[in-house]
Amino acid sequence: MDKECPQVSAGEILATCSAACPVHTDTREYVQRISRGDYEGALDILLEVNPFPSVCGRICHHPCESECRRKTIDTAVSLRMLKRFVVENTREYRVSRQKKPAERKQGAVAIVGSGPSGLTAARDLALMGYRVSVYEKDTKLGGMLAHAIPRYRLPADALMEDIQDILATGIEVRTGCEVGRDITFQELRKDHDAVLIAVGLAESHSLPIPGTESSGVFLGIPFLWDIANGLRPELGGRTLVVGGGNVAIDIARAAKRLGTSKVYMACLEKREEMPAWQWEIDEAQEEGIEILNSWGPKAILAENGNVSGIEFRRCTRVFDEEHRFSPLYDDSETTQVDVDSVILAIGQKACLDCVSESPVTVDRGRLQCDRSSMATSERGVFACGEVMTGPGSAIQAVATGHDAARVIAHFLQTGETLKIAPRAVQTIGDLPAETAARAKRFERVEVSLTDPAVRIGDFSPIEPGFSEMEALKESRRCLACATGAYLESEAVCAGCLTCVRVCPFGVAKVDRTAVMPAQQCQTCGLCAAECPAAGIALSRFATNKMREKLREMLAGTVAEKISRPFVVSYCCLNETTSREFLREQTEAEIRETGILRVMVPCVGRLSALDLVSPFELGADKLAVLACKEEGCFYTGAEGLLRRRIARAKKFLDEIGVGQESLQLFNTEGSAEQSWPRIWAQLRSAAPDDEVIAAQAAAGGDSR
Amino acid sequence: MIIADPKPFGQVKEYIKDYKRVLVVGCGTCVTVCLSGGEAEVQLLASGLRIALGKNGKNPVILEGTVQRQCDEEFVVPVLDRVRDERIDAVVTLACGVGVNFLADRLGSVPVFPGVDTTFYGASAGQGLWAELCAGCGNCITAYTGGICPIARCSKHLLNGPCGGSEKGRCEVAPNSIDCVWQLIYDRLKKLGRLSELQNLLPAKDWRTASDGGVRRSVREYLQEPK
Numbered sequence: 001m002d003k004e005c006p007q008v009s010a011g012e013i014l015a016t017c018s019a020a021c022p023v024h025t026d027t028r029e030y031v032q033r034i035s036r037g038d039y040e041g042a043l044d045i046l047l048e049v050n051p052f053p054s055v056c057g058r059i060c061h062h063p064c065e066s067e068c069r070r071k072t073i074d075t076a077v078s079l080r081m082l083k084r085f086v087v088e089n090t091r092e093y094r095v096s097r098q099k100k101p102a103e104r105k106q107g108a109v110a111i112v113g114s115g116p117s118g119l120t121a122a123r124d125l126a127l128m129g130y131r132v133s134v135y136e137k138d139t140k141l142g143g144m145l146a147h148a149i150p151r152y153r154l155p156a157d158a159l160m161e162d163i164q165d166i167l168a169t170g171i172e173v174r175t176g177c178e179v180g181r182d183i184t185f186q187e188l189r190k191d192h193d194a195v196l197i198a199v200g201l202a203e204s205h206s207l208p209i210p211g212t213e214s215s216g217v218f219l220g221i222p223f224l225w226d227i228a229n230g231l232r233p234e235l236g237g238r239t240l241v242v243g244g245g246n247v248a249i250d251i252a253r254a255a256k257r258l259g260t261s262k263v264y265m266a267c268l269e270k271r272e273e274m275p276a277w278q279w280e281i282d283e284a285q286e287e288g289i290e291i292l293n294s295w296g297p298k299a300i301l302a303e304n305g306n307v308s309g310i311e312f313r314r315c316t317r318v319f320d321e322e323h324r325f326s327p328l329y330d331d332s333e334t335t336q337v338d339v340d341s342v343i344l345a346i347g348q349k350a351c352l353d354c355v356s357e358s359p360v361t362v363d364r365g366r367l368q369c370d371r372s373s374m375a376t377s378e379r380g381v382f383a384c385g386e387v388m389t390g391p392g393s394a395i396q397a398v399a400t401g402h403d404a405a406r407v408i409a410h411f412l413q414t415g416e417t418l419k420i421a422p423r424a425v426q427t428i429g430d431l432p433a434e435t436a437a438r439a440k441r442f443e444r445v446e447v448s449l450t451d452p453a454v455r456i457g458d459f460s461p462i463e464p465g466f467s468e469m470e471a472l473k474e475s476r477r478c479l480a481c482a483t484g485a486y487l488e489s490e491a492v493c494a495g496c497l498t499c500v501r502v503c504p505f506g507v508a509k510v511d512r513t514a515v516m517p518a519q520q521c522q523t524c525g526l527c528a529a530e531c532p533a534a535g536i537a538l539s540r541f542a543t544n545k546m547r548e549k550l551r552e553m554l555a556g557t558v559a560e561k562i563s564r565p566f567v568v569s570y571c572c573l574n575e576t577t578s579r580e581f582l583r584e585q586t587e588a589e590i591r592e593t594g595i596l597r598v599m600v601p602c603v604g605r606l607s608a609l610d611l612v613s614p615f616e617l618g619a620d621k622l623a624v625l626a627c628k629e630e631g632c633f634y635t636g637a638e639g640l641l642r643r644r645i646a647r648a649k650k651f652l653d654e655i656g657v658g659q660e661s662l663q664l665f666n667t668e669g670s671a672e673q674s675w676p677r678i679w680a681q682l683r684s685a686a687p688d689d690e691v692i693a694a695q696a697a698a699g700g701d702s703r
Numbered sequence: 704m705i706i707a708d709p710k711p712f713g714q715v716k717e718y719i720k721d722y723k724r725v726l727v728v729g730c731g732t733c734v735t736v737c738l739s740g741g742e743a744e745v746q747l748l749a750s751g752l753r754i755a756l757g758k759n760g761k762n763p764v765i766l767e768g769t770v771q772r773q774c775d776e777e778f779v780v781p782v783l784d785r786v787r788d789e790r791i792d793a794v795v796t797l798a799c800g801v802g803v804n805f806l807a808d809r810l811g812s813v814p815v816f817p818g819v820d821t822t823f824y825g826a827s828a829g830q831g832l833w834a835e836l837c838a839g840c841g842n843c844i845t846a847y848t849g850g851i852c853p854i855a856r857c858s859k860h861l862l863n864g865p866c867g868g869s870e871k872g873r874c875e876v877a878p879n880s881i882d883c884v885w886q887l888i889y890d891r892l893k894k895l896g897r898l899s900e901l902q903n904l905l906p907a908k909d910w911r912t913a914s915d916g917g918v919r920r921s922v923r924e925y926l927q928e929p930k
Binding site for chain 2: 491492494495496497498501502531532533534535547607608609612613615616651654655656657
C-alpha cells in the first residue's frame with residue numbers, strides 16, 4: 001500500500017503517536033488519509049495492525065493522544081474519534097475488503113477465549129492458513145468486550161462489526177463450550193497441534209473483611225456480566241463501589257443507570273493516584289457519583305443479613321517507595337457510609353478451570369508463562385492477553401494476540417519456541433518548544449456528550465461520533481510529523497540560506513547544505529517553493545513536482561477537447577468539509593466542466609513555476625483558492641504567497657499570457673459553498689462583482 | 704559572490720526566437736545564491752519561453768539543465784555533451800558573464816546567449832537584497848580604511864575622504880539606499896581607535912591592477928604542470 005511517507009524509516013523511527021500505540025498503528029498515515037477524504041484508505045491502515053478498530057474507536061485509552069506532539073502547541077489531535085469516524089463511514093467497504101480464508105496449510109490451533117487477544121491471534125493464524133478453532137464458554141464472542149464493558153461505552157453492534165470481520169477469515173467458532181467442562185483439555189490437545197490460552201481475567205477478587213457474605217454484596221465482573229446479558233441486578237437505593245480503577249468506574253456508572261439514587265466509589269488511592277482514566281472519573285462525577293478517596297474497607301455492615309453500610313479506615317499510603325502495592329492504614333480514623341449494596345471491584349483474576357485437569361502449571365492462581373516466548377509449562381500450549389500480562393487495555397491485548405500468532409506459527413513450522421525480543425522503538429522525539437511557540441493554535445474539535453441527567457436514564461451510547469465536517473477539520477490539526485521537507489540532493493544545494501530565511505518555524509538550517517530536521521519541520525513547504533536550486537523535496541503532497549503532476553492529471557485528457565475557458569484551480573484542501581472536491585476527477589468531468597482541481601494542503605507552497613506552468617499545459621486561467629483570510633495553518637505563508645503571486649503576474653504579463661489570467665481568492669464559508677461560484681464566474685465571460693471583490697480582498701488583483 | 708539580475712524576458716525571447724532546440728542552463732553557485740540563475744529560474748524561464756514562443760506560433764524545444772559551476776571545465780563538459788548529443792542549436796546561460804564566456808569559448812558553432820545581467824561582487828544585505836562590496840581592483844587598500852572599500856562603495860571611488868555630496872551620512876546619488884562610505888570608514892576607524900590614520904593620504908591609485916592593465920590572469924605556479 002502506497003503511503004505518503006514510510007511509517008518505519010530505515011532507522012526504525014516512529015512518530016510518537018505510533019510508537020505509543022501497543023500495535024504501532026500508523027496513526028499519521030490514517031489521519032492524513034482522512035484529511036484527503038480517503039476514508040477507505042484510512043481503514044486499510046487501521047486494519048493493518050488492529051482487527052478491532054471499531055472497538056478501539058469507542059473505548060481505546062488512546063495512548064497515541066497522550067503522546068501527540070500537537071500537545072506542545074495546544075491540545076492533542078482527537079485520534080480515537082477520528083478512528084471511530086473512519087469505521088463508521090466505511091462499513092460497506094469493510095465488508096467488501098473482508099479477508100477470505102487463506103489456503104490451508106498443515107496445522108490446527110485451538111484458542112480458549114474469544115476476547116481481543118484470542119481473536120487477534122485467531123485471525124492472524126487463519127490468515128496464515130492454519131485451521132483455527134475458538135472455544136468460548138459464553139454464548140457471545142468478545143470476552144470482556146462483550147460482557148464487562150457497559151453498552152453506553154461500547155454498543156454491541158460496534159463490537160460485532162469487528163468480530164464479523166475477524167470471522168470472515170474462516171475461523172471455526174464453538175460458543176457455549178467451556179473447556180474443562182464441555183470438552184477436556186486433553187481432547188483439545190489431541191485434536192490440535194497447538195493450544196492458546198486467552199481466557200483473560202474474567203473473575204473478580206473478593207475482600208478478606210467481615211460481611212462480604214451479606215445479601216447485597218456483588219462482585220464486579222459478574223455484576224457487569226449480568227447487565228450485558230440483559231439482567232438487572234437488584235440494588236438498593238444507595239450503592240457503594242469499592243475500587244478506583246476503570247472497571248470500578250464502569251460499575252458505578254452502570255449502577256447509576258440501574259436507577260440507584262446514590263452511588264459512591266471508595267478507594268485506597270488519593271484522587272491523583274487513582275488508576276482510572278481521568279476522563280472516566282470526570283464523566284462519573286458529572287453523573288453524580290461521589291468518590292471517597294484514601295479509604296480502606298474495614299467491614300461490610302449488615303442487618304438481618306442484608307447490607308446496611310460499610311466501614312472504612314483511613315488509608316495513609318498505597319504504594320511503597322519502590323511503587324509496590326503496600327497500603328498502610330490509620331485505624332484511629334474511620335468512617336461509615338450507610339448503603340444498601342456494595343460492589344467489589346478491587347481487581348480481577350483468571351478463571352483457569354480449563355487447565356485444572358491438565359499438566360499446565362498454575363501457581364497461586366496464576367498461569368505460568370514465559371513472557372517472551374508466551375509458552376506455558378506444557379509444550380505446544382501458549383498464553384496471551386491479560387491472563388499472561390495482568391490487567392491491561394484492549395489494544396494491549398490485541399498486541400499480545402499478534403505476538404502469540406507469531407510464536408505459534410513458528411512452533412508449527414519448526415517445533416521450536418520463538419522468543420520475541422521487545423522491539424526497540426525510537427521516536428522522532430518531542431516537538432521542540434521553540435518550534436511550537438511559532439505554530440498557530442487551532443482548537444480541538446470536541447463532541448458534546450449526552451447531558452448527564454439524561455444519560456443516566458439508560459444504557460444508550462452517550463458520545464456522538466464526528467460528523468464528516470468535524471472529522472475533516474480535526475484531521476487537519478495533525479502535524480503530519482516527519483513528512484516535511486528534505487534536501488533531495490546535497491550536490492545541488494548552494495547553501496544560499498533562502499530556506500532558513502523563509503521558514504516560519506525557524507527549522508531550516510544550513511550546515512554546509514540545507515537541513516530541515518524532521519523532528520521540527522512543520523511541513524508547510526515554503527522552503528521548497530522558494531529554493532532557487534529547486535532542490536528541496538516534500539514527503540507529502542510533493543508540490544516540488546507539481547508540473548509533472550499536472551501533466552499526469554491531464555495525461556488522458558486531450559487539451560483541445562476540454563471545454564473553454566479551461567481553468568486550472570489550485571485548492572487548499574483544508575477548506576473542504578466533505579469529499580465533494582476531494583475525490584479524483586474523471587477525464588470526462590475535466591473535459592466537460594473545463595475545471596481541473598489540484599488539491600494541496602496549503603496553496604502557500606506553490607512555487608512561481610507552479611503559477612506559470614499550467615499555461616504551458618493549455619490552461620486559459622489559473623485560480624488559486626486559498627483558505628479563509630488569516631485561516632492558514634502556517635505562519636507567514638499567506639504573505640509570501642501574495643508576493644509570489646505578484647511576481648508571477650508580472651512574469652505572465654511579460655510572456656504575453658496576461659496577469660489577469662492568474663487570480664487568488666480566499667475561500668468564503670466552506671469550499672463547497674465558495675468554490676463553485678468562483679469557478680462559474682471565471683468561466684463566464686462577464687466578471688462577477690462579488691468575485692472581483694473576493695479577489696481584491698485576497699490581494700491577488702493588481703489592477 | 705558575483706551578483707546578477709535576470710534579463711528582461713523579452714530580450715531573451717528575442718535572442719532565441721529563430722532557434723529550434725534551445726538549452727537553458729543554470730549555474731549552481733553565485734547566481735543560485737542570489738536567486739537569478741539557479742535551477743528554479745531555469746525552469747521558470749524555460750516555461751515562459753515555451754508559452755511565449757508558442758503564442759507566436761513557434762514551438763521550439765526548450766530543454767533545461769543546471770551545473771554546479773559554469774566556470775570550470777569539468778562541470779561544463781556535460782553541457783557540451785548535451786549540446787552535441789541532443790542537437791541543441793542555441794544555449795541560454797543563466798550564469799554570470801564568466802559562464803557566458805566560458806561556454807562561448809567551448810561551444811564551437813553553437814551560439815550562447817546571456818539570461819542574466821552580471822552586476823557586481825556583493826553580499827546579502829537582508830532577505831532578497833544584495834549590495835556591492837568589492838570592485839575587484841586588484842590592489843586592496845582596505846587595510847587603511849577599516850576594512851571598508853571606498854572603490855566599491857563610494858559612488859566616485861574617492862580615496863581620501865568624502866565629497867560635498869555626503870549629507871547626514873548618506874550619498875547624494877541615492878540618499879535613501881546608499882550610505883556615504885567615508886562616513887562608514889570614519890565611524891569604523893574611530894571605533895578601532897585608529898582615526899588618526901585618516902591623516903595619512905592614500906596615493907593616487909594604480910589602476911593597472913584593475914582592468915586598465917589588460918586582461919588579467921591569476922597564477923598558482925605550484926599547481927601548474929611543469930612546462
